[in-house]
Amino acid sequence: MKEKFKFSIKFNFTFFLVCALLLFADTDGTAMLSLIACMLHEGGHLLAMAFFSVRPERITFYGGGISIAKNLDACTFAQKMLILSAGCVTNALIALSCMLFMPDNGYAEVFAAVNILILTFNLLPLGYFDGAQMLDTVLDRFVGYKTALTVKKAAGVIISALIIAGVTAYSFCYNETVSLSLGFAVLYLLISQFIE
Numbered sequence: 590m591k592e593k594f595k596f597s598i599k600f601n602f603t604f605f606l607v608c609a610l611l612l613f614a615d616t617d618g619t620a621m622l623s624l625i626a627c628m629l630h631e632g633g634h635l636l637a638m639a640f641f642s643v644r645p646e647r648i649t650f651y652g653g654g655i656s657i658a659k660n661l662d663a664c665t666f667a668q669k670m671l672i673l674s675a676g677c678v679t680n681a682l683i684a685l686s687c688m689l690f691m692p693d694n695g696y697a698e699v700f701a702a703v704n705i706l707i708l709t710f711n712l713l714p715l716g717y718f719d720g721a722q723m724l725d726t727v728l729d730r731f732v733g734y735k736t737a738l739t740v741k742k743a744a745g746v747i748i749s750a751l752i753i754a755g756v757t758a759y760s761f762c763y764n765e766t767v768s769l770s771l772g773f774a775v776l777y778l779l780i781s782q783f784i785e
Contacts, residue, residue, distance in 0.1 A: 596645045603652030619699060626680060626703045630711065631655045633679030637672045656717070666730050673723045680708035714744045 611620035631648070634657055638645060647658040661669045684704040691697035712720040724744065728737035 597647045599647060599649045601649060601651035604650040607652040617699075619703065622696070622700050622703050623707070626683070626700065626707050627654055629683060629704075630676040630680050630707055631657060633675040633677075634659075634672060636679075637675035641668045641672060643668075643672065666726065669726045670723060673719050673726065677708045677711050677719055680704040680711075684708070713748055714741070715748055 608620075608624065611623075614620070635645065638657075638659060641664060643659060643661065643664065645657050645659050649656045649658070659672070661672060664672065681704070684701040687694075687697040687701035687704070711718050714720040714724040721741075724741065725737070728740055732740070
């Protein structure tokens with residue numbers, strides 16, 4: 590029985606480095622709220638996996654976030670989609686709860702915004718994000734391998750172009766330079782599409 594629930598947890602040095610940098614530069618508590626929202630997101634995945642008796646193989650904490658290695662081969666299409674979307678659903682429910690039940694609380698508003706941001710990032714069909722894994726699951730079910738590769742490549746190019754256009758438009762419209770954190774976020778999103 591113990592073997593069924595056995596899995597490894599790894600902490601990459603980059604996780605501690607990014608946490609230290611964020612917490613050092615964090616003056617309003619947003620970094621801590623982001624870390625909590627990330628953990629709740631992954632908790633949503635783990636809860637869905639437990640519901641369908643899927644054991645995580647490994648949980649890795651690294652500079653880009655938290656990753657759960659899982660084998661969903663034995664799951665049905667619906668189970669895969671529910672497991673892959675559970676983190677985003679968790680973030681959406683938390684954001685909605687913050688807005689409905691604590692509308693005049695500044696921290697709740699920031700926590701809602703952080704959850705919406707994490708939800709949005711994870712729905713992007715790039716790299717290893719939940720959106721890319723959901724797209725893979727849908728394509729594997731409905732189209733052939735060659736078509737799936739073409740669609741994934743096209744989605745990556747279109748999303749990358751939209752991100753670059755959005756950041757450029759923001760820069761011009763508000764006559765501001767792109768902040769270092771926004772620049773890193775955009776770079777991370779663009780690089781992520783090449784990470785499998």
